[in-house]
Amino acid sequence: MRSTMQEAPLLVREILRHGAQVHGRSEVVTFEGDGFRRATFAEVAERAAKLANGLTGLGVRSGDRVGTFCFNHQEHVEAYLAVPSMGAVLHTLNVRLFPEQLRYVIDHAGDKVVICDAAVAGLLARVVGECPSVERIVVVGEGDTSPLEGLEGVGDLIAYDDLIRDQPGSHDWPDLDERDAAAMCYTSGTTGNPKGVAYSHRSTYLHSLASTSSATLGISSSDRVLVVVPQFHANAWGIPYSAWLSGADLIMPKQFLQAEPLVKIIEAERPTFAGAVPTIWNDVLRYAETHGSDLSSFRGIVCGGSAVPRSLMERFQELYDVPIVQAWGMTETSPLGAVAVPPRGVDDDEAWSYRTKAGRVVFGIEVRVVDGEGNPAPHDGRSVGEFEVRGPWVTACYQGDPSPDRFHDGWLRTGDVGTVDELGYLTITDRTKDVIKTGGEWISSVELENVLMGHPAVFEAAVVAIPDERWDERPLACVVLKEGVSATLEELAGFLADRVAKWWVPERWSFVGEVPKTSVGKFDKKVLRAEFAKGELKVVALPKGS
Numbered sequence: 025m026r027s028t029m030q031e032a033p034l035l036v037r038e039i040l041r042h043g044a045q046v047h048g049r050s051e052v053v054t055f056e057g058d059g060f061r062r063a064t065f066a067e068v069a070e071r072a073a074k075l076a077n078g079l080t081g082l083g084v085r086s087g088d089r090v091g092t093f094c095f096n097h098q099e100h101v102e103a104y105l106a107v108p109s110m111g112a113v114l115h116t117l118n119v120r121l122f123p124e125q126l127r128y129v130i131d132h133a134g135d136k137v138v139i140c141d142a143a144v145a146g147l148l149a150r151v152v153g154e155c156p157s158v159e160r161i162v163v164v165g166e167g168d169t170s171p172l173e174g175l176e177g178v179g180d181l182i183a184y185d186d187l188i189r190d191q192p193g194s195h196d197w198p199d200l201d202e203r204d205a206a207a208m209c210y211t212s213g214t215t216g217n218p219k220g221v222a223y224s225h226r227s228t229y230l231h232s233l234a235s236t237s238s239a240t241l242g243i244s245s246s247d248r249v250l251v252v253v254p255q256f257h258a259n260a261w262g263i264p265y266s267a268w269l270s271g272a273d274l275i276m277p278k279q280f281l282q283a284e285p286l287v288k289i290i291e292a293e294r295p296t297f298a299g300a301v302p303t304i305w306n307d308v309l310r311y312a313e314t315h316g317s318d319l320s321s322f323r324g325i326v327c328g329g330s331a332v333p334r335s336l337m338e339r340f341q342e343l344y345d346v347p348i349v350q351a352w353g354m355t356e357t358s359p360l361g362a363v364a365v366p367p368r369g370v371d372d373d374e375a376w377s378y379r380t381k382a383g384r385v386v387f388g389i390e391v392r393v394v395d396g397e398g399n400p401a402p403h404d405g406r407s408v409g410e411f412e413v414r415g416p417w418v419t420a421c422y423q424g425d426p427s428p429d430r431f432h433d434g435w436l437r438t439g440d441v442g443t444v445d446e447l448g449y450l451t452i453t454d455r456t457k458d459v460i461k462t463g464g465e466w467i468s469s470v471e472l473e474n475v476l477m478g479h480p481a482v483f484e485a486a487v488v489a490i491p492d493e494r495w496d497e498r499p500l501a502c503v504v505l506k507e508g509v510s511a512t513l514e515e516l517a518g519f520l521a522d523r524v525a526k527w528w529v530p531e532r533w534s535f536v537g538e539v540p541k542t543s544v545g546k547f548d549k550k551v552l553r554a555e556f557a558k559g560e561l562k563v564v565a566l567p568k569g570s
């Protein structure tokens with residue numbers, strides 16, 4: 025028997041419509057370095073319509089890709105809403121990609137128009153001349169755009185405000201197939217070329233709803249959300265759409281992502297919620313602690329993208345009574361996959377044991393653990409294997425690149441290794457490419473880093489595998505000490521030995537000025553391994569038998 029229900033396609037257009045009609049008074053606030061720029065959702069929606077009209081005037085048609093090379097700001101939100109709703113495909117470009125990768129992704133996606141911040145015009149100019157698909161460039165904001173001028177095949181630059189100025193303030197948003205692509209994002213391609221994920225309208229709609237659930241981020245009209253995670257990093261984890269549909273204010277920091285301006289924004293705008301990777305919160309905390317800043321406006325902070333150190337969560341809780349909620353996801357999963365909200369009925373201590381896991385699988389996502397032979401293992405919190413996931417906002421392949429090795433019987437292979445318990449909580453011990461195999465056993469680099477970062481003298485720590493004649497591989501700990509404090513090797517090793525298995529404790533250590541980071545702010549262990557291989561790291565060893 026068929027249902028009696030109406031067929032309403034799940035479109036980004038509906039997210040736009042609802043936010044504009046019902047939450048027209050909510051606002052998008054953009055930090056400009058020396059002050060804030062504000063616009064209501066009603067104004068942003070009108071400008072989104074003008075943008076769609078302007079882009080149509082530039083020849084953008086259904087299915088065409090529109091790239092954005094932008095930080096987080098109002099115009100980027102307008103593009104998020106307008107481009108998919110008009111039937112084109114939003115392709116968010118990572119402003120921190122190496123030129124070669126940037127050229128590759130623009131070319132691979134076939135971007136026709138690129139909306140570019142004037143502040144990063146020079147970065148785009150280095151590659152766009154070699155991207156034949158790009159016909160026009162639209163420039164947002166002020167800055168030196170001369171490197172982009174006069175490039176062959178690209179035509180005259182158009183200022184964003186000029187593009188929309190005389191356009192009608194409404195657009196006839198088309199009916200679309202909900203399975204059509206709405207947006208594209210490339211993984212950062214730590215090995216080989218980046219891989220493209222094309223989100224559908226349907227996946228975006230469902231994913232946007234998921235983040236409003238109290239089992240996940242609980243974004244609601246009571247919130248003012250500071251979106252620190254870049255809009256080019258897995259669609260800022262989908263937060264702009266969730267905020268828009270629920271009427272939460274959006275506070276956008278533009279390129280001002282250092283601790284000092286972020287704290288300034290937090291104290292001035294008093295956001296209730298925010299999302300960013302752990303390295304950002306670590307920097308913010310260090311700054312706030314030394315400047316006596318007030319971060320207490322948050323009801324919560326979502327943090328993920330890499331393991332969140334327990335010490336970071338504890339400090340935020342102690343100093344500001346702000347819970348940092350850990351989440352797990354990937355570009356391939358839109359990205360929301362698991363959120364570490366503790367189960368009901370647990371005491372404080374037990375709650376911490378859940379909060380420090382990667383997360384509890386969210387409704388809509390199914391997860392399994394697969395052993396070395398490709399067989400599903402029990403969800404008992406003990407059986408270790410690679411996580412595989414599936415669900416309506418998980419990619420089924422890569423754009424123009426089937427990569428069969430990344431999929432398994434309709435499941436996405438995540439490349440993350442760990443356990444799932446009876447309640448659906450994921451514990452990640454490593455990424456497959458970062459695991460340390462020593463004498464046939466695995467050591468969790470994530471666990472070692474987490475414990476080390478709990479030492480009062482340690483600011484950051486990354487642990488990588490290095491070759492070892494006897495054991496095959498051993499861990500190398502690369503440690504950044506806090507300013508003005510010291511700790512000896514023996515002290516750090518002893519601290520570890522009290523908390524992890526003795527054979528996990530690294531013999532070799534390197535004190536570094538900074539842990540190298542990827543384009544989205546994660547520890548770049550590949551760089552550390554390469555530096556070690558080239559003899560560029562100053563390595564010290566614990567005396568034998570200590």
Ligand code: ADP
Nearest residue numbers: 212328329330331351352353354355382452455
């Ligand atoms: P990239 O592969 O460029 O890092 P993603 O941002 O898509 O791009 O990264 C997804 C990966 O980030 C996951 O597969 C996982 O390894 C890691 N990750 C995300 N959240 C967490 C978390 N809470 N704990 C540990 N690792 C995480």
